[in-house]
Amino acid sequence: MNTNRSLRDMAPGQTATIRALLSTGSIRRRLLDIGLVENTEVECVGRSPCGDPSAFLIRGAVIAIRSEDCSSILICS
C-alpha cells in the first residue's frame, strides 16, 4: 500500500479514510471545521468538468476541494 496516497489520488466512487492532514493555515481550520479529522471516512463523488475541483462526501455533506488542497490530505484506503 502506498503510504503517500492523498485525496488527490481518489477517483469518483472510491472511499477512503483520512490518515493525516498536512494543510496549514486557514484551509486547515476550514477542513477541520467540516469534520475532516483523522479516521474520518470520505467518498469521492465527482469531478468538475475541467477535472478540478473534486467533490467529496464528508460526514453527510458534499464538499468541493481543489486538487492542491487535496494533495495535502493523506488517506489510507
Add this chain to the structure above:
Amino acid sequence: MGLTNSSTGIRAVDSGLEIRRQTPEDRVVALAGNPNVGKSTVFNGLTGLNQHTGNWPGKTVASAQGFCATRRHSYVMVDIPGTYSLMAHSAEEEVARNFICFGEPDAVVVVCDATCLERNLNLVLQTMEISSRVLVCVNLLDEAKRKGIQIDLGALSARLGVPVVGAVARKKQSLGHLMSELDRLIDGKIETHPLQVRYLRPIEDAIGIMEPLLRERFGERINPRWLSLRLLDAEPSLMEELKIRLGKDPLGDSEISAAVLRARDALAVQGITDANIKDKIVSCLVLTAEDLCLDTVACERNGYNTFDRRIDRILTSRWAGYPIMLLLLALVFWLTITGANIPSQLLADLLFRFQDNLTGLFLRIGAPDWLHGMLVLGAYRVLAWVVSVMLPPMAIFFPLFTLLEDSGYLPRIAYNLDKPFKKCSACGKQALTMCMGFGCNAAGIVGCRIIDSPRERLIAMITNNFVPCNGRFPMLIAMISIFFAGAAGGAFASLLSALMLTGFILLGIFATFAVSKLLSVTVLKGVPSSFTLELPPYRRPQIGRVIVRSIFDRTLFVLGRAAAVAAPAGLLLWLLANMTVGGQSLLAHCAGFLDPFARLLGLDGVILTAFLLGLPANEIVLPIIIMSYLSQGSILELESLNELYALLSANGWTWVTAVSVMLFSLMHWPCSTTLITIRRETGSLKWAAVSFLIPTLTGFLLCFLFANTARLLF
C-alpha cells in the same frame, strides 16, 4: 441574487452588535447555524420579514433583525451569518462569535440541518461552551425523512442538556413549538445543563490551571472555561475584541499571564504546542459530535442520495456540464424575451393612451404649456417607458432565476467554473457573486463577502459590473429586438434574440475572466488561495412562494427604484431640452460637446450624455435617449415599440450604433449605488475608483475597436 431593500446596500451595513429593541422588555435571540441550513427561512417564518433565501451557502452575509412575539414575550430575532465554527477564521465567523459572546443575547437558537446533523453539532457544542441558554432547532426534518434519516430528538436533548426542537421551517406552523420552548427557556422553566466537551487530558489540566482565576476575574461576563481555551490558542482577533469588551487586556493582568504561561508549559511537556492545540481542540469537538450522533441518529441510507448523485453526474459531467449551463442561460433569456414581448406592447399601448387622457385633462383645465410639458411629456412619459420596457422582462426573469437559485444549481455553476477562475488566480465562488450581479451589482458586491481571501474578494468586486444587472437587461433586450431580431421575423426572432443576448453575457463573462487575470498579474498579484465549496442537496423550489416573492421583493422594488429616479430625471431632461442658451437647448450643448468623442466609440453625444445622466440608475439610460431625440424638435409621437426603430434610425442609428450601445451598456461605470457599496465594503476610495475606471476603459476600448473595424469593413 439578493435584491431587496436590505441587500442592495441601502441598509446592508452590518449592524454588528447594535440591537434595536422596540420596547426595553424585548428579549434578544440570536439565530446561529451552519451556512445553508434554512436559518433565514426560520427567521422569515418567525418575524414575517423577507430576508432573501436561496439554496446556497453564504446568502446571509450581513446580520438582519426582526421582531416576533408570543403570548409571554416579545423578541428581537437576530439572523447572524452562517458559520461552521466560532473559532473566527473569517469575517462572518467573527461577527457570529462576537454576537454570541459579547452581544449578551437572552438566548441562542442554533439551527441545524437534520440531513447532516453531525457536522452541525460542532457549532452547537461550541455555542454551548459560551452560553448556557441555547436551544437547538433541528430543521429540514422533512428532507431527512425522505433520505431515511431518523433523529431521536428526545435523546439528543438529554445528551446535550439543552432543549431540542424539530422543525420544517418552510411550514410556518412547525415553528410554534420552537417559540413555546423558547418562552420556557427564557422563563427559566427549562433547566439547562449544557454538555461539556471533554478535551484531552493535558488540555483539561491546562484549563484547570487557568479556570479558577478567570472565574474570579471575569466569571460573570464570560464563561471561564471557554476563555481559558481561547487564551491557550490565542486568536489575535479575539484578543483584540476581549480588550475592547472587557475594558482591559486579560493578558495584561500579571497573574493571568503567569497562569497562561504555566498552562502552556504544562501542555508543551505533553507535546501540545501552539501549532497543534487548535487541531486537538477541534478533533475533540468533532469526535464528541460523532459520538452524539451514533446514539441519536439512525440512518438507513447514505446522506447524499442517489437522486442527487444522478443529477450531479449530469450537471457537472465532463461533456454536458458546460453545454447545460449555456443552454439554461439561453433558455432563461428566451423565455424572458418571448414572454415579455406581448405584455410590453400591451403596457405601452395602455400607458400611452393614458398619456393622451392626461393631455386632454391638462387642456381642459387650461394648464399652461410648460406645466403640461414638464409633467406629462417629461415625468410621465419617461415613467411610462420605464414601466413598459422593464416590468415584463423582470417579472419573468426574476422568478425563473429564483427557481434556479432555490433548486441548488448555483453552487454547481461555481463548481464547474472554479478551474477557469483558478487559472485567473481567482475564486470559484466569484461565479456566485456574478449570479447575484444579474439581479443587482450592488447586491453582488455585498455578496463578495463569501470569498475569504481579501485579494480574490477585491477581484470579484471590481469585475462584478461586467455582469449586466436588471437595470441594463431591458436595454440589451430592446436593442436586440429592435435592430436584429426584427429582421428575422416570426418564431426565429425570439430565438435569435435569446442567442444574441447569451452571446453578450458570455462576452461579459469573458471580460470578467480577462480582467481578473490582468488584475492578478498586476495590482492584485497573488496565487489562488485554498477554498472549500459546499454542494447542498437539491431542493424542490416552492414555486408559489418564488413567484410571489420575486415579484414583490425584486421586481416591484427595482421598478420602484427606477420610477423614483426616472420621474425626476424626466423632469430634469425636459428642462434641459427646453431651456435654451444662445438658441440651443442645454441638452444640445451637452450632447454637442460630447459628440466628437462619442462618435469615436460608435455612439453619439446624446447616448453618452444619457449614460452619464444614468449614473444614479442604469434603468433610465434608454428613456433618456428617447426623450432627448423626441425633444430635439422631431415631432414623432411614440406610441408603440415599433416606432422606436423609426425614431432611432431617423437619428442616424445603424446596427453598428446598436451594438456599440450594447457593448457600452455592458461595460461602463457602475451605477452610483454600486460605487458607494464598493467604497463601503472595501473601506477605500481607491478601489471604488478602480472599479469605476476598469469597466469604463474596457468599454471605451471595445467600442472604439468595434465601431472603427465595422466602419472600415462595411
